[in-house]
Amino acid sequence: MAMVLSEDQQLLRDSARSFCQDNAPISVMRRLRDEKSELGYDEAIWQQMIELGWPGMAIAEKYGGFEFGYTGLGLVLEETGRTLASSPLIASVLLGASLLSEAGSEEQKSGLLPQVASGKLRLAVGVDEGPHHNPSRVACTAMKQGAEYVLTGAKSFVLDGHIADKLIVAARTSGEPGSENGISLFLLEAGCQGLQIQRTQMVDSRNAANLVLDQVRISEDSLLGSEGAGFAALDAALDIARIGVASEMLGSVQEVFQRIVEYLKQREQFGVQIGAFQALQHRAAEMYSEIELCKSAVLGALRCLDDPSATAKDRARMASLAKAKLSEVSERVSNEGIQMHGGIGMTDEFDIGFFLKRARVAQQFLGDASFHRDRYATLHNF
Amino acid sequence: MLALEQFRDSTRAWLEENCPPSMRTPMVPEEIVWGGRNAVFTNPESKLWLDRMAEKGWTCPTWPAEYGGGGLSSEEAKILAEELARINARIALTSFGISMLGPVLLEYGTHEQKMEHIPKIIRGEIRWCQGYSEPGSGSDLASLGTKAILEGDEYVVNGSKVWTSYADKADWIFCLVRTDFEVPKHSGISFLLFDMKSEGVSTKPIQLISGSSPFCETFFDNVRVPAANLMGRLNEGWSIAKRLLQHERTMISGFGLASGQGDRGGTTSTTASLEGAAMHYRGDKDRLTDPALRDQIAQFKIDSEAFALTSQRSSEESRQGGPNATSSMLKYYGCELNKRRYELFLKAMGSQGLGWEGDEFEAEELQVTREWLRSKANSIEGGTAEVQLNIVAKRVLGLPDMLSLASKK
Known part of the structure; x- marks a missing residue:
């Protein structure tokens, strides 16, 4: 497993970087926030991302994708993290398409994946039901009635839930909340009877929604995978998304750190640049070290996703490693981003606060540091 | 291919x-x-x-x-x-000949010096030690005062070194000496190679908090060294010294890498892995029952794995000719990791990790305790953690140097 990028991957990263800097800078994010955009992202920029082929990057060729691998998608997400560019990439591609690929039948995959790859179809995935990520604690039920399932329950923190065309929801067909057995996956139309979708206004100004399922009746054809055995596919798709989100966080962390270092060289107090003070130098050097580890953790995890010989357990281990590490360092660096900028860092006019807000949402999304350390320990049998 | x-x-x-x-x-x-x-x-x-x-x-x-x-x-x-x-x-x-001296000898030595020393290093015939630190010169290494005065075709060396690993067992020393006292401290240092059997060289072992150690004090009393043993140019030894420190840091940062399967090496012993030790000494079966320790061990292992990937990435990048200013970062982080490792071993082992000697403790347990004490030196030797952070701040991040700002005023 090489820990350096290939030439193609470097080119991709460079072009993604200039695209985000030129077309999706942080001012776009500020405008969307100020406008209270219902969509939560910029449609014109999303169309350009589609033209660049980003949604199909990791999707197999036979399903209309480019099969460039998760490392490629991760590099793109890293660049979106630098400018806080929002798009359906996380909900629809990382989560939705991955889950379809993991759990869907041949018919479901060939019907839907090409549409995700071309950006025509936007997906959202509903897993969690409380304030903390816990994919096995599904209480939402699906009762079989004839050729239909009836879904009842609620979902929270569903990314892009209110703008998706279709939703994939985890519901319990047997067993108790907390059990990995008995979880089934269902594909729902956004407008289906009994489904209420309420957008939540989050601190990062991005999209999330809560769902209420009140006797939602769907055909048994909407089941993804086999009844009661959805957890393995769900967790595998979540691992892909965890690594993707860690990639995005890596971009944000590096951007904040770069801004810190520039400010330390520019700001003067007591007649010298504040970067000459050892108290700040050592904190900066420690952050640099932690960020170097973050780069390796993310690249190692992406490589693992692209390694055909890696097992589901290998992927799970690397996903938890990357998400735990990035969540920890992202908290530290985003806090230092405010502190090292002093008073100006507290003003809304200055951009650094956006990174703090996004950092906390990204940390919490799909499991925070303590969730993933616990999972890593379990995967190591202790 | x-x-x-x-x-x-x-x-x-x-x-x-x-x-x-x-x-x-x-x-x-x-x-x-x-x-x-x-x-x-x-x-x-x-x-x-x-x-x-x-x-x-x-x-x-x-x-x-x-x-x-x-x-x-x-x-x-x-x-x-x-x-x-x-x-x-x-x-x-x-050998220190392989990990430290050899690479700079190949870079800075004359053909004759290479012919004399490199084959013996490769065959393990000559054991080298490093004459760097002095009692008054720790982090401020360039302030060293061991002097070498040219008399005819010989240097006469006087002074003392400290923390010379295995000086009592080494055959030759590579030694930083002051050859000019009139110029700024970095500009008057030279790099000398000489035989430890020379008249006037003596050594004395140092006892550490962990017990006996390979470290020695080394004394030079009118030691006569052939002028041909000067490596590199007169008074330009500091750049060789720094180059060698890069190699030393790379070697020491390896301490942060877990050896083999477990966190401490070995395969079956109860003290091979942190989680194994933590569960063994608590009588836990399938799951470590102390949630705080479990979290800390998981965090350590995550950092340890990410660090190993970073070492790998760094060496692959340097093979590609990419940026490789990371030896200070690796040295800093690897040593901090190793200290964390041993603090966690102590927590995992409870009072069984606190024995000094005697039959009430297994040999392995006593060894862990000594290794824990010894690990405290990791962030001091080869440049302290603080010095590594200074280097990262200035060389890698390009932050201003307060000392040079002050001297301009």
Whole structure:
């Protein structure tokens, strides 16, 4: 497993970087926030991302994708993290398409994946039901009635839930909340009877929604995978998304750190640049070290996703490693981003606060540091 | 590509034939081969293995063949390392000549100096020690005061060094000396090589908080050194000294890498892995019952794995000719990790990790305690953690230097 990028991957990263800097800078994010955009992202920029082929990057060729691998998608997400560019990439591609690929039948995959790859179809995935990520604690039920399932329950923190065309929801067909057995996956139309979708206004100004399922009746054809055995596919798709989100966080962390270092060289107090003070130098050097580890953790995890010989357990281990590490360092660096900028860092006019807000949402999304350390320990049998 | 595959095949066949059986078992500290005039081989197969490897130059695989090195390309050296790892082969020779002096000697030495010293380093015939730190010069290494005055065709060396690892066992020393007292401190330092058997050299071992140690004090009383033993140019030793420190940091940062399977090496012992120790000493079966310790161990192992990936990335980047200003970062982080490792071992072992000596403790337990104490030096030796952070701040991040700002005022 090489820990350096290939030439193609470097080119991709460079072009993604200039695209985000030129077309999706942080001012776009500020405008969307100020406008209270219902969509939560910029449609014109999303169309350009589609033209660049980003949604199909990791999707197999036979399903209309480019099969460039998760490392490629991760590099793109890293660049979106630098400018806080929002798009359906996380909900629809990382989560939705991955889950379809993991759990869907041949018919479901060939019907839907090409549409995700071309950006025509936007997906959202509903897993969690409380304030903390816990994919096995599904209480939402699906009762079989004839050729239909009836879904009842609620979902929270569903990314892009209110703008998706279709939703994939985890519901319990047997067993108790907390059990990995008995979880089934269902594909729902956004407008289906009994489904209420309420957008939540989050601190990062991005999209999330809560769902209420009140006797939602769907055909048994909407089941993804086999009844009661959805957890393995769900967790595998979540691992892909965890690594993707860690990639995005890596971009944000590096951007904040770069801004810190520039400010330390520019700001003067007591007649010298504040970067000459050892108290700040050592904190900066420690952050640099932690960020170097973050780069390796993310690249190692992406490589693992692209390694055909890696097992589901290998992927799970690397996903938890990357998400735990990035969540920890992202908290530290985003806090230092405010502190090292002093008073100006507290003003809304200055951009650094956006990174703090996004950092906390990204940390919490799909499991925070303590969730993933616990999972890593379990995967190591202790 | 084909040539590399052939190299792999022939290497594999050679190792199969030439690596003695006991050299394919985990290394035990008593059998580490340091070489030297008075080399000790507690296992006769260690000698056989060293001689065979040295014959091929594979104790130093990438060093030039004209001086007895392996002359391998970096791709071939990687294959050799993989093939050695495949059969769990022991390191044939451990020495400061290989890890520290050799690389700078190849870079700065004259042809004659290389001809004299490099083959002996490769064959493990001469054991080297490092004369850097002095009682008054720790982090401010360049303030060193051991002086060398040229008299005819000899330097006369007077002064003392401290923290000289294995000075009492070494045959030769590479030594920083002051050759000009009138110029700024960095500009008056030279790099001398000399025999520890020279008249006027004496050593005294240092007892540490962890007990006996390889460290010594080293004293020079009118030691006469041939002028030809100057390496590099007169008064330009500081750049060689810094270059060598980069190699030393790379070596020390390896302390942060977990050896083999567990966190401490070994395979079956209860103190091989942190989680194994934590569960053993609590009587836990399938899950570590102390949630705080479990979280800390998981965090340690995550950092440890990310650090290993970073070391790998750094060496691959430097092979590609990319940026490689990371040796200070690796040294800093690797040493902090190692200290964390041992604090966690102590927490895992409870009072069984706190024995000093006696039969109430297993030998392994006593060893962990000593290693814990010894680990405290990791962030001091080879440049303190604070010095590494200074280097990262200034060289890597380009932050201003307060000392030079102050001197301009």
